[in-house]
Amino acid sequence: MAPLLANLIPRGSQFDPAITSNEFRVQWFHPSDVFSVLLILGGDVVARALAQLAGGGLTPITFSFGWVAYSVSTLVSAVGENKLMPQSPDCKCMVINGKSGYIRENSSWIIGRIVRDFDEWSDQKTKDKTDDILDKKWKEMKAKKSDAKKPTRAGLVVTIYKPSEKRPAGVGERDIIYWSGLLILIVQLGVAAIPCGLFGDWGILLITVCGNALAIATGLLPQWKKEKWACRTKSKQTYILTRGNGSQHAIVILGNENGLNLEDLASGQSNIDVSAKTVTRLILLILSTLWVLLLIVAAGLQKNTWFLLAIGAIGIAQNVFVAGWNRRPESFGIPLDFVEVFGKPEVMGTLFEVEENYEGLGRSMLDEFYPGKLRPDEITKWADFENREAQAQSKARQVESPQAQAKATVDEDSE
Template identity: 30%
Template sequence: MNITTQLAIEWQNPSNILALLFIIGGDIVQHAIAQLFGVYIQPFRNSPRLYLTPVAFSFGWVSYAFMSLASVLGDKPLMPPEPDCPSRVINCSSGYGRTNRSWVLGRILRDHELAVEENSSPEFANLSAAGKRVSLRIDIFQIQESETPQIDRVWILGWLTIVAQLVISAAPWVRHGDWGVFLVTASGTMFALMTGSLRQWNLENNGTAWDLESLATASSASLAETPWLLGVLAVLWGCLLITVSGLQQNAWFLVLIGGIGMVQNIYASVARRPASAFNMGIKPYAPLPTIVGLGFEQPCDDENSDEDLGDTTGHWRQPLDYEETSGVRGAIRELEKAFPKAGVALMQEFFPALVKYEPERYRTNAEKKFWKKAFRRFGMPVLSNHVMNE
């Protein structure tokens, strides 16, 4: 058999290459499940929840089956190990901050930042032309926990993709009586849905009921049944891979089906979704949805003036327009006005050396008075000029 004949046979029925395709893209499947998990049905009042995670059958599933089994056996989570948007979670009452390790929180923050960049408010559109820039933006939200995640187009598209795959796989069966492609597609779809319905996903996804501090640092142990179920699924995926390599005809249908599934997996893993799709409904805080600090010069009082001269703190506590809010410290000051202790907590994050009230760090008398009271309310040291000079 010459090389031309061999290539012709392989292109007519690429079953050997098809088997190799099924072992690539496991990380894409992992991110797709993390994105779409959450919606469930409960047939009876006391029956277990049945989670519906529409991640379509694709080339990456065999690889992911063994990757997830190894992860669980090695005391690692099913969820992606690191968030794709680094962030910190800070308790505004205590000021204690911690690095966020929740993939879900990181994804919500990523999607919000992208939305802000694309749809900035009209009043901020001409800042660059005026020679100004945003030094710090603080968006304030109210969290509304709901019973189930919001169903959006990404979740619906997953089910439409699954239906399309099953319809395509039935074509060889209807036309030629070859039910092998349908068997592989239906089996792969069933194994994929079973993997996405594991209770372990709920434990790692939002099992802490949206206590943000706990969610940011929690490391969930594997449930007793998780390693066993993943082991059985890995064996089933291995058997499916052997079945695929044994198909002698209509392999191009599987290439098409797997390609469609891979496109859906990629889209689901990177798509922007509202926070409500992760079962965390948030809405802007109506009285003060956004605080923005702009980069421009701020006037300074006479450095030799008496700190206690005059009391303008009451007037100074009134919220400023965004055009009057100067820099990072100005935005934090406005946050402290609206939410006592929150500004001091952020002050420590942006200015780590500022662990106590130090008068010389502030430009105006009113600002000195404001932060002096804020630090006292927070329970942090307040040093007078006399003590500082000693």
């Protein structure tokens, strides 16, 4: 039988099953080409991390996997769409004008993140009010059905904020996410210095330094700030931020001299010309070319590549942390001060309470949060609000009229 198999399957002098196992062993001791492959994966993580931090000068985004893919995609975006910031937020929400009730779908990254992270950064009084509403709703449900489970949403909670008078708008404050980048940068350089100190292999240190330099240079582009806060300043309008009908919370931002025009911001970069200039496109072309060259150089390393993989893994972990972690509004350049909170187990009850304290504000939210048909008592209540507001406006005009006449008389006498 053995001679027959030998004739059917002839074995040459190169037949050696140990070759494959040796290749696997060498690959695990000195992984080759792995880092160059990983450099072209994960570009979306880098894009989100830059959107979080860029726009405030030095942007500590660390060297990691995905930068080559990101550099190419952002060059295409800058040439085609003329933009660097993501064109759609990762949290759908809307901005309602507190006076007219006009609803604008949000396309701003920072407004989307502010609404997304509200449960984390909201004032403790808002959290207590929400718990109180849920408990009341639960008691009502248990009165009808004893084994009812506690609801996760009930009624509506409206939290009132005002733009901070002490902190400037349009300037992101530095938080733990920002400082984590500088810490990880130092750690990466420390890891890269190990093979240089032990074996004299300075190639990994060179790639790490160049990679971080290119990453920081990308975040330094002035285009980031121009797009991130593409809106008018010193807006006196009142705005409501919310995910819409059915959501638990509505965030009201009162108008003052320190506020940003959130309707401008919500409409994205289309409201103001923030297209990438030719200089920005040229810089992105240069950066993209340098990233590709760095990819080629990294592919040539054959020894101590585990250190390079460790550096990339540390960097991508920091980028994932930056891209997904929650932040406060002041970190996005919209510093807010808490004023008060309203909430009832019924949506209409909350809207009535808001309207009683802030004229016209509850009505501006009525169509979105209560689109159904009103009951007769509710129609009467809103009519009373309208009459009260009309009377207040009439008295205001009567007060202004004598003052205007007196001013006109003084102007005539001075002439």
